[in-house]
Amino acid sequence: MKEVNETAPLEVDQHITAHSRYYAGTIGSLFYTTLRDEKKILGIRCAACDRVLWPPRQTCGRCFTQLSEKDFVEIGPNGTLETFTRVSYSEPVHPAPAPLIYGIIRLDGADTGITHLIGGVPFEALRVGMRMMPVFSEERHGDILDIRWFTPLGE
Amino acid sequence: MKRNVAVIGGGQTRHAARRHDVNQVELVNEAVRAALLDARMTIDEIDTVLLGNMEFFEGCHMTDCWLADGLGAYGKPGLKITTGGTVGATIVSAGAHHVASGLFDTVLCVGFEKQEEGDTGAILSGVAHPLYGRSMAGAAVGYFAMMATSYMAAWGAREEHSAMVAVKARQNARKNEYAHLKLDITVQDALNSRMLAYPIRMLDMCPASNGACAVILADEKTAGDRCEKPVWIRAMDTAHNEQFELDWRDVTTRKPIFSKTSAARLYRQLGVSNPLDYFDVFEIYEPATWAEMVWYEDLGMCGPGEGFRMIEEGKTAMDGPHPVNPSGGVLSTNCIGASAMLRIWEAALQIRGDAGGHQVPGDVRRALATAYGGTNWTVLTALSRDLDD
Amino acid sequence: MNKEPTERELVSIPITVDVPYRFAAGKYMARFLTELRDNGRFIGIRCPVCGRVQMPPRVVCAVCHVKNGEWVKLGLEGSLAGFTIMYLPLTDPTTGKAHEPPFVYGSVRLDGCDSVVDHLIDVEPDVDKVRVGMRLRAVFRPREQRTGDLSDIVHFAPVDNEQNRTP
Numbered sequence: 001m002k003e004v005n006e007t008a009p010l011e012v013d014q015h016i017t018a019h020s021r022y023y024a025g026t027i028g029s030l031f032y033t034t035l036r037d038e039k040k041i042l043g044i045r046c047a048a049c050d051r052v053l054w055p056p057r058q059t060c061g062r063c064f065t066q067l068s069e070k071d072f073v074e075i076g077p078n079g080t081l082e083t084f085t086r087v088s089y090s091e092p093v094h095p096a097p098a099p100l101i102y103g104i105i106r107l108d109g110a111d112t113g114i115t116h117l118i119g120g121v122p123f124e125a126l127r128v129g130m131r132m133m134p135v136f137s138e139e140r141h142g143d144i145l146d147i148r149w150f151t152p153l154g155e
Numbered sequence: 156m157k158r159n160v161a162v163i164g165g166g167q168t169r170h171a172a173r174r175h176d177v178n179q180v181e182l183v184n185e186a187v188r189a190a191l192l193d194a195r196m197t198i199d200e201i202d203t204v205l206l207g208n209m210e211f212f213e214g215c216h217m218t219d220c221w222l223a224d225g226l227g228a229y230g231k232p233g234l235k236i237t238t239g240g241t242v243g244a245t246i247v248s249a250g251a252h253h254v255a256s257g258l259f260d261t262v263l264c265v266g267f268e269k270q271e272e273g274d275t276g277a278i279l280s281g282v283a284h285p286l287y288g289r290s291m292a293g294a295a296v297g298y299f300a301m302m303a304t305s306y307m308a309a310w311g312a313r314e315e316h317s318a319m320v321a322v323k324a325r326q327n328a329r330k331n332e333y334a335h336l337k338l339d340i341t342v343q344d345a346l347n348s349r350m351l352a353y354p355i356r357m358l359d360m361c362p363a364s365n366g367a368c369a370v371i372l373a374d375e376k377t378a379g380d381r382c383e384k385p386v387w388i389r390a391m392d393t394a395h396n397e398q399f400e401l402d403w404r405d406v407t408t409r410k411p412i413f414s415k416t417s418a419a420r421l422y423r424q425l426g427v428s429n430p431l432d433y434f435d436v437f438e439i440y441e442p443a444t445w446a447e448m449v450w451y452e453d454l455g456m457c458g459p460g461e462g463f464r465m466i467e468e469g470k471t472a473m474d475g476p477h478p479v480n481p482s483g484g485v486l487s488t489n490c491i492g493a494s495a496m497l498r499i500w501e502a503a504l505q506i507r508g509d510a511g512g513h514q515v516p517g518d519v520r521r522a523l524a525t526a527y528g529g530t531n532w533t534v535l536t537a538l539s540r541d542l543d544d
Numbered sequence: 545m546n547k548e549p550t551e552r553e554l555v556s557i558p559i560t561v562d563v564p565y566r567f568a569a570g571k572y573m574a575r576f577l578t579e580l581r582d583n584g585r586f587i588g589i590r591c592p593v594c595g596r597v598q599m600p601p602r603v604v605c606a607v608c609h610v611k612n613g614e615w616v617k618l619g620l621e622g623s624l625a626g627f628t629i630m631y632l633p634l635t636d637p638t639t640g641k642a643h644e645p646p647f648v649y650g651s652v653r654l655d656g657c658d659s660v661v662d663h664l665i666d667v668e669p670d671v672d673k674v675r676v677g678m679r680l681r682a683v684f685r686p687r688e689q690r691t692g693d694l695s696d697i698v699h700f701a702p703v704d705n706e707q708n709r710t711p
Binding site for chain 1: 557559560565575637
């Protein structure tokens with residue numbers, strides 16, 4: 001028998017495929033169906049903190065107040081670009097192949113930003129502080145890509 | 156314990172096959188709010204938040220990040236722990252250490268699983284050793300089935316004994332408003348149910364449930380000031396097994412299998428000579444009926460090979476001398492990340508006299524809660540009503 | 545926003561994650577798997593303190609915590625320690641394909657080895673045809689099909705030609 005140190009190293013390739021299904025809950029569902037059917041973006045307002053949060057959620061993290069549908073407010077549709085980047089490499093999990101531009105847009109009326117794709121504009125033209133508008137997808141399914149991307153307002 | 160630790164409150168969701176109406180954050184928040192209500196505390200009075208669930212079971216990595224809102228964990232110290240099926244008890248163990256150390260006075264422990272959201276088969280296959288057995292990754296039912304055939308061959312137990320355990324669990328659960336499966340079944344119903352992996356039938360096996368459990372632990376002073384019925388954690392022991400040499404499916408082995416090692420250490424710590432005399436109620440983590448019978452033996456409730464006789468003789472019925480799983484056990488509710496915590500919480504409810512329809516008759520001074528995980532852990536928790544008992 | 549709660553649609557989002565892995569076997573496991581592949585043979589390792597022969601082989605004895613030293617060649621035969629007849633279509637995660645139910649698999653304790661190896665058992669999926677204690681022998685794939693994995697073994701087959709009946 002070969003000695004342990006004489007044995008060639010052995011590597012084994014495997015992979016795991018896992019299918020999951022995320023339930024949005026009642027508040028999340030209302031957000032997505034409103035996005036899909038009415039092309040409106042909803043945030044949720046915590047009256048105690050006087051803040052409008054995106055994404056909408058049932059508990060305010062800061063003060064633990066229970067929120068509900070009556071606390072929904074429409075935000076945007078336009079907003080201000082807070083930050084952005086261009087991703088130069090592709091991974092299977094990315095929503096589109098590289099080069100991929102995305103950033104954080106603070107929609108009018110919201111206190112937190114939305115991370116989303118940016119399109120219809122060359123990367124070099126983007127500036128922090130630019131005014132942005134959503135471009136909705138023709139076919140919408142009730143997920144965040146019902147907004148195709150954000151693009152500079154006006155241009 | 157360096158400082159004494161009490162369970163001063165807790166809560167659980169109504170466990171169910173489907174919870175499409177809530178996302179993961181909202182699910183845990185239900186249990187957290189129930190626990191805060193039970194303890195009459197606000198989230199601001201909680202010093203630290205500990206969270207546990209099965210790794211990636213919901214297709215969500217780092218659930219501690221995404222559940223921070225619902226947990227009330229913003230800005231607070233805390234831990235995320237994953238130890239397989241034992242995690243609910245591991246979280247309480249970690250919480251007890253937090254309080255006992257003197258560094259924290261109040262700890263919120265949360266365990267959950269939103270099992271409908273994930274691909275449990277695919278993820279569980281990742282538990283098997285990648286290079287020694289993954290192709291045969293048998294799912295939990297396969298492992299327990301192999302243990303069952305060894306048990307039957309070694310001791311002469313029969314499928315009827317498994318059916319008796321199934322009936323006890325399902326009938327007890329009918330008295331537990333929070334249980335997932337409440338089934339009015341007979342031994343014959345169990346024996347007629349669909350065979351999954353011989354000898355384990357559908358009614359012999361735990362369900363996949365969506366649910367959460369939260370318990371609040373506190374130091375002695377807080378417990379004395381704030382809680383009418385604190386339940387004391389007198390000792391906890393946790394032991395990790397090894398999958399190959401310490402094969403827990405080998406029911407005749409004399410090796411230091413985790414369940415035996417842990418029980419021996421816990422009993423030594425507490426001065427227990429006979430657990431049947433010492434504890435008034437047991438909440439045992441039993442993913443399958445056969446596991447309950449084997450673990451009667453490993454816990455020293457009876458001798459080797461006698462576990463099936465205990466169920467045959469009704470010794471562990473709710474109104475029997477040594478009630479086991481009055482809650483219906485894991486066989487009735489299995490939101491895995493919460494299951495081990497539910498054993499502790501149910502034991503606490505029994506001690507408090509608050510178990511409602513499934514309260515065991517008689518005085519409950521001391522209880523034993525066990526936890527099991529396919530990652531080869533066990534955690535045992537001994538609870539009592541009085542600190543000096 | 546003006547729908548009644550009972551009408552409300554509950555949204556769910558499907559997500560598939562496909563993750564590739566490459567595992568390094570390490571020295572001891574590599575030797576074990578290389579023996580399987582090249583020589584169609586099992587090897588275990590013996591603890592100098594308790595004398596147990598362990599498979600898969602490992603650097604340290606799980607029970608005694610001392611370094612294992614002695615490699616032991618094992619035969620192909622052993623006894624069935626536990627089994628089940630699986631009626632569910634279990635997917636082999638390494639291939640993505642399901643084993644066709646019903647099928648028998650179990651834990652085999654090779655002669656001279658202390659621990660077991662789980663594998664398919666080549667018997668009819670009938671409770672009367674399989675029993676704890678029955679004698680089995682590993683059946684290997686031809687050398688050119690072996691890759692250095694437990695799937696280099698096709699299954700364990702009964703040693704005797706006669707059926708292993710329940711006594």
